[in-house]
Amino acid sequence: MSDSTPAATAAATAHATADGAAGPAGKGTREQAQDVLRELVGHPEAEFHDGQFEAIEALVDGGRRALVVQRTGWGKSAVYFVASLLLRRRGAGPTLIVSPLLALMRDQVAAAARAGVRAVAINSANQLDWNTVREQLAADEVDVLLVSPERLTNPAFRENQLPELIRRTGLLVIDEAHCISDWGHDFRPDYRRIADLITQLPDTVPVLATTATANSRVVHDIEEQLGKGVLTIRGALGRESLRLGVLNLPDSRERLGWLLTHLADLPGSGIIYTLTVSAAEDTARLLAEAGHEVLAYTGRTDPADRERAEQLLKDNQVKALVATSALGMGFDKPDLGFVVHLGAPSSPVAYYQQVGRAGRGAANADVLLLPGSEDRDIWQYFATASMPSEEKAAAVLTALAEAGGAVSTVALEARVDLRRTPLELLLKVLAVDGAVERVGGGWRSTGRPWHYDAERYGRIAEARVDEQDSMVIYQDTAGCRMEYITSVLDDETAHACGRCDNCAGRWFPADIAAKAADAASQTLRRAGVVLEPRLQWPSGMDRLGVGVKGKIKPEESVASGRVLARLTDLGWGGSLREAFAAGAPDRTVDPGMLQACVQVLREWGAADGRSPGWSGAGRPAAIVSVPSRSKPKLVDSLARGISGIGRIPYLGQLQLEHGGPTGGRGGNSAYRLAGVWDRLVVGPELGAALAGIEGQSVMLIDDLTDSRWTVTVAGRALRLAGAGSVLPLVLGQAG
Known part of the structure; x- marks a missing residue:
């Protein structure tokens, strides 16, 4: 069961006593939370947004499980930072935040430090710091610990650190919680382990899940994994700062020519999204050769170069990062002025998540989609690449069973005809389902029976096709674009924005300079x-x-x-x-x-x-x-x-x-x-x-x-x- 309410009415369904439990200074929960919020943001008159205190109260006073679905920039991090500090003052252990991206972790740790929250992270990029982190935890000098979902599958972490963390955790936070769901646009098998983690926590430990990108199907899936008595607070998703538009151009030459012609005119600095790594690299090279300050940002970019590129964008030292979805969740630049897409993402959820990077702390930001004729082919490839095959799964299970012990991923490649990335993905799926487990030396079979859920994967495939169709409708609609995108995300408050190209007329130029078109042609040739x-x-x-x-x-x-x-x-x-x-x-x-x-x-x-x-x-x-x-x-x-x-x-x-x-x-x-x-x-x-x-x-x-x-x-x-x-x-x- 869940208590699902819009943020605007959450207060009416929260606890009857707004003051909550009295603190050591005689202040109730609301006053304590207000004080902490003002310390966090450095503003003596800061107030909570609708729904923020209701979520904090449910966690701190009620020890409940809560799901917060709110647009980017609403202040979800304020909820878990305030709740963490209040719980720590009441003697609770540190908050454990499961966070999906290194970039997001860096932002969260930096934000916490500015707010006086002692936050540390354990991830693949800071292995040299792990011993120090463990010492800080043992000395109770940590308020917030961030870990990646992949850490939960690491044998040493799972056996040596996790049991003690579970025993001491005062609050569990699942950030970007749509990753839990098969239906989410960025599903990760490792995230499904969090459901097991929740069952190991004492009933008195509160759990918070947050996301900005979840339709009703994803919300219900997350609620089921959180367990009973979930308080769901959903807010309006419409973003008044965003001005949406779609420009249909016939081919890559025209799209690149438009960028060359008008990139300098776009406000501030921003992100240009592409669907493939090579498209990002080619576009960045073309723009750089034309004198624009841009950098490519993809899965092939070295981690150190990624961090540098993020900082240059935050400091407005580059006009844009030309990026794949590798730059997505959690990247925090409140004054990001624009987001342009060369090719459409495969779902409204993914698109809304990416455009949500813009206009978080600014009154205006421009969002333009330049769809491509090749988009559907690319969507189809990525939709099928992440789906486990019954035949391949059976081959992996047979190979591990015959081995009788641990087998490394490299050794498995000589036993099963699967490339490294899909093989690792399949192993994670099988591990979450309990059929295999990761141990020292590789992977081994647990001997538990495993059933290929063809019906489930069929439903997921159908849902992804529906989402692709929705993106095509978004491109072609004559109605309000913000209203359409938020209604597809099941926002009951969806309404016409009055700002998009359909509501207020085309706000972007469509001309392409001849010189720019020629330069694009040369790049494409x-x-x-x-x-x-x-x-x-x-x-x-x-x-x-x-x-x-x-x-x-x-x-x-x-x-x-x-x-x-x-x-x-x-x-x-x-x-x-x-x-x-x-x-x-x-x-x-x-x-x-x-x-x-x-x-x-x-x-x-x-x-x-x-x-x-x-x-x-x-x-x-x-x-x-x-x-x-x-x-x-x-x-x-x-x-x-x-x-x-x-x-x-x-x-x-x-x-x-x-x-x-x-x-x-x-x-x-x-x-x-x-x-x-x-x-x-x-x-x-x-x-x-x-x-x-x-x-x-x-x-x-x-x-x-x-x-x-x-x-x-x-x-x-x-x-x-x-x-x-x-x-x-x-x-x-x-x-």
Whole structure:
């Protein structure tokens, strides 16, 4: 059961006595809380927002479990900081906050210190501080301890620190609580462990869950996991400071051209969100080359560089961070002036969460969405990537059961054909369900039966499709955009904002300067991505019948190569996605694509210290291609085209043995190598031709790569047949 009330009416359903328990100075809870709030914010006349004190009272006086769903900037952190200090004054132990992001933890610790709250964190970025933190906890010198949900799965932390923390915890806070829910836009398997943590707490320990992004389905799911007697305080989600708009432009050239034309006109500093890492990097490079102070911020960004970028944005030293969803929950810059999306997030919940970064402490902030035609394809990929497969789950459980003990993730890759990230995600799901457990040395089976809940995952998949459809409706609606987005989030107070482009007319210009459009075109035509060579064989290959291990011998390795583009790139990526789409016909290479490859070769030769055009000692003596079963015309025409333009002899293709490579894209490294091992060989005719150029460089041409094992094995075969360096040139790179 839950007592769900809007924030505006929460006071009517709270305790009848507004003064609460008397403190040591004779003050009631409200007066004590008011005093603490004013100390925290440094303002002698600060007052609580509707719902803040009601939540604090439920925690401090009632020892209850509460869920607070309030818009970004409402002051959820004030609730748990005030409650923490009041509970500490009454003799309670430290507050334990489960927080999902390092950036969020840094902000929370800094905010707590400014407010006089003794807060510390335990996470992967501060391992050198862990002993000090433990000493502070033992000395009762900590008011608030922040941990990541992943800490809860760490065997040493779970066995050595967690029991004592549970015994002493005065308040448990689950920040960004939508991560608990399968239905949340940023679900994390590790967050589901919190339900187990709650059951271990004494009934007298209050629990607070907070989020700004939860519809009714997510709210009900969180309430069930919090347990009985939950007080839910939901406030209005509409943000008066935000001015929403949507600008539909035909392609990436126009969207980037618009940014180049108008970025300087956007207020203050802000965030430009993209859907993929490569889009963020390409956009940041384009804007920086045009003189804009911007930085890329993605999952590939070094943690130290991320922290630096966050601080530069907070200090208004950059105009914008061009970011993926890696910069999302909890980033705190009250005066963030704008949020622009190059491509739409897959759900209104995710979109509202990201735009909520803007206008928290300012009267006005601009939010503009520039949707892309490729958005649905990207949504579909991410929607399926996080869903566990029954077949893969069964394979993991079988492998662990057969091992009879702990197996590392690396060793599991030689037993189950799953890449590292989805394998780790699946292991977490299985661990939360009790089928496996993380121990010293890796993972092991618990022996408990596990059932694949196909109905549940089917419902989640359907819900995500519905959310995607809602984002399309948001783009096309003629009504108020704020009213639509908040009504989809089940805000009963949703109403027309009077500020968005539909309510008040288009507030943003739509023109694109010719110079900006040309610059965008040049960026999109830019080709060439470095293809780093494999340096080491995967572990455990002997289990798959391949007798290699350790480092790849220099005399058997390929050189650094080039790819025309990644499939996720803004420019050539679109053409490559079409060429390699399921069911796409096999055609000869497009002349423009061929010329782009020639340009890649020119720049590649110059970058490697050779003269443009590959003249001199570094020029390849011959071209060899990898046989393609799906795109033979494409590969053959590319190889012959480069041969003709560069006047480099084309010796033909490698020979397929044993039916050719097995498996498809997406498998893990060990299985991908096993699938091509000894299946690409140098035939007699090609061998004779190679003998004539023994020791000289050979260019190896392929159509598509993701694991790089095809070019590695093919290059090894050429090296063993007498070729000197092997220079891979590939049209597309997946991922």
